[in-house]
Each structure stands twice: as C-alpha cells, then as structure tokens.
Amino acid sequence: MKPYFLLVTLFAFTSCGKVAPWERANLARKAMAPDRNPLGEAMADHMYFSREGSLGGKGVGGGGCGCN
Amino acid sequence: MKNIAICFLTALVLLATSGAEVSRGASFPNPKTFGVTGILPSTKGKVVLYDFWASWCQPCRQAFPAYDRLYKKYKGQGLIVVGVGTDKKPKDSAGFLKRLSPSFPVIFDHSQRFVAKVGPKGMPTAYLVGKNGKVAFIHSGFRGAKTVKTIEAQIQVALKK
Numbered sequence: 001m002k003p004y005f006l007l008v009t010l011f012a013f014t015s016c017g018k019v020a021p022w023e024r025a026n027l028a029r030k031a032m033a034p035d036r037n038p039l040g041e042a043m044a045d046h047m048y049f050s051r052e053g054s055l056g057g058k059g060v061g062g063g064g065c066g067c068n
Numbered sequence: 069m070k071n072i073a074i075c076f077l078t079a080l081v082l083l084a085t086s087g088a089e090v091s092r093g094a095s096f097p098n099p100k101t102f103g104v105t106g107i108l109p110s111t112k113g114k115v116v117l118y119d120f121w122a123s124w125c126q127p128c129r130q131a132f133p134a135y136d137r138l139y140k141k142y143k144g145q146g147l148i149v150v151g152v153g154t155d156k157k158p159k160d161s162a163g164f165l166k167r168l169s170p171s172f173p174v175i176f177d178h179s180q181r182f183v184a185k186v187g188p189k190g191m192p193t194a195y196l197v198g199k200n201g202k203v204a205f206i207h208s209g210f211r212g213a214k215t216v217k218t219i220e221a222q223i224q225v226a227l228k229k
Contacts, residue, residue, distance in 0.1 A: 021190045022154040022183045028124040 089187030092206055096197040099152070099175055102182035106175035109148060111197075115204075115226045117149045117219070118195040120183055123164035124155075125191040131210040132168045135194070138220060139172040145227050146199075150175060154183045154191070194219060198226045 019027070030036050049055045090096060096118070099108055119135055121128035132151070139149040149172035153161040161176055177183050186195065189208045196205040196219065205222040207215060 020184065021188055021193075022120070022122060022180055024191070025122065025124045025155070025160075 090185070090195070090203060092203050094203055095201055096195060096203050097182070097185050099150075099177070099182050102177065102185060103179055104152070104175045104177045104182050106153075107173055108150065108175050109173055111148055111150075113146070113199050115147050115199060115223065116197045117147065117223065118152055118186075118197065119149065119192055120152045120154055120186070120188045120194075121164075121192045122154045123160040127210040128192040129164070129168065130212070131192050131194075131215070132170055134210070134212075134216045136170045136172060138216070138223065139170075142223055142227065147223060147227065148173070152177055152183065154180060156180065196222050196226055198229060
C-alpha cells in the first residue's frame with residue numbers, strides 16, 4: 001500500500017511545472033487577459049453594484065506574461 | 069505522513085533547482101553552440117549587450133528603439149548590441165523585426181535552447197557582457213528612460229575596463 005501511495009504522490013507532483021518567461025506567448029495573448037473587454041467589464045460592474053451592492057475585489061496583475 | 073513530507077520537499081527542491089541560470093560574474097555562453105540562426109558578429113574584445121526578446125512582449129517592443137540608440141552611440145567605442153529572438157515560430161520574429169527594423173544584429177533562438185541555458189527572469193532581459201566574456205550586468209524588464217540610464221551607465225563602466 002505504502003509504495004503505491006508514494007508512487008501516486010510522485011506522479012501528482014510531475015504536474016507542477018514552472019512556465020519559463022520565454023514560454024509565455026500563449027499567456028500574453030489578449031484572450032488570456034482578465035480585462036479584455038473594458039466596456040463589458042464596466043457594464044458588469046455597474047450591474048453588480050446596482051443589484052448586489054458589490055463592486056471590485058477582482059483585480060489581478062496582468063495575464064502572467066512576465067513582462068516587467 | 070513523513071514519507072509524504074519527504075516527497076513534497078524533494079519535488080520542491082527539484083523544481084527550484086531545475087535549469088541553469090547565468091548570473092552576474094559568470095561566463096556568458098557562446099550562442100553559436102546552441103544552434104541559433106542569424107549572423108552573430110565577432111564579439112572578441114568587445115562589450116556586448118544581449119537583449120532577449122519575444123514578439124508577444126510589449127516592453128520588448130519599447131526596448132528595441134532605445135537599445136538601437138545606445139548601439140549607434142557606443143558602436144565606435146566597442147559596443148555590440150545583439151538581439152536574441154526567442155519566438156518558436158520564425159514568422160512571429162520576422163513580423164516583429166519588420167516593424168522595428170533595428171540596426172544592431174539579431175540572432176534567433178527558435179529551439180529556445182540558448183535562452184533556456186541563460187535563463188532570463190522575464191522578457192525582455194538584457195545581459196551586458198564585458199570584454200573578458202563575463203556578465204557585468206543583468207537588467208530584467210524595460211522601464212523607459214530609467215532602464216536606459218541604468219544600462220548606459222553600466223555600458224560606460226564596461227567600456228572603460
């Protein structure tokens with residue numbers, strides 16, 4: 001049981017990988033940006049603010065391209 | 069439980085130590101040995117600024133004209149600027165260069181073997197290599213005039229040595 005458990009744990013760790021800065025082309029695409037539609041985002045914010053009284057709290061720093 | 073902890077720590081150590089990185093003071097690897105394409109001029113006895121860039125990186129686009137100005141200013145004193153394109157697709161690099169058309173030489177690392185060896189922390193990253201072939205300065209990112217001022221000061225120091 002124990003070796004099997006260890007093997008499964010090790011396999012699980014193989015999925016943890018570092019994306020190198022030069023491999024982030026797909027992450028830098030516009031489709032990956034959380035704010036790719038500023039007008040739509042503003043409309044959604046307005047709707048949440050009007051109906052739920054909630055606003056903000058979803059800011060993230062870019063799409064992870066590693067630029068600067 | 070102890071075994072899981074050991075596995076976890078081993079995996080973390082492996083992740084942290086994977087890949088070699090060129091640091092300040094270390095010898096800069098010869099790009100020619102990593103199968104790069106493009107014409108690399110002779111760098112013997114010269115100060116070389118290697119600029120790692122990618123076509124999808126916006127700051128790289130801003131850095132090119134600035135490095136081009138530095139190249140033109142210090143070329144006569146022994147500075148070479150070498151752009152290192154890290155795009156996998158040659159078509160992407162070609163489009164980027166067509167828009168910017170730099171006067172400094174550019175090499176292409178489509179296999180990404182060279183960039184993996186050097187290991188920059190972000191895009192763009194500039195490596196200033198002294199006349200002795202050792203890395204004199206590393207600058208990650210591009211922040212306009214602030215970056216240019218910092219790199220120019222380092223170039224002046226390297227040219228005097």
